[in-house]
Amino acid sequence: MTSIVNVHDAKTHFSKLLDRAHAGEEIILAKAGKPYARLVPLERPKVERRPGRLKLANRIPDSFFFDPLPEEELRAWE
16 A cells, blocks of 8 residues: 655655554655655565574684694794
């Protein structure tokens, strides 16, 4: 459903217009009776995000980062 709202009324009732747009209504803003802009809801994300769904099966042990480097690696840094 689309409704046309004058800019002056839109400024007065902006919060209510945002609620209507969020509910799915398309609102045309008119200036001097001529369509000027469109207020529409944002598209919803297609996939619902779920935290932690990509957890690694084989985690790197914490001690891995604190193990001493091999001799070849130490020589390469010198």
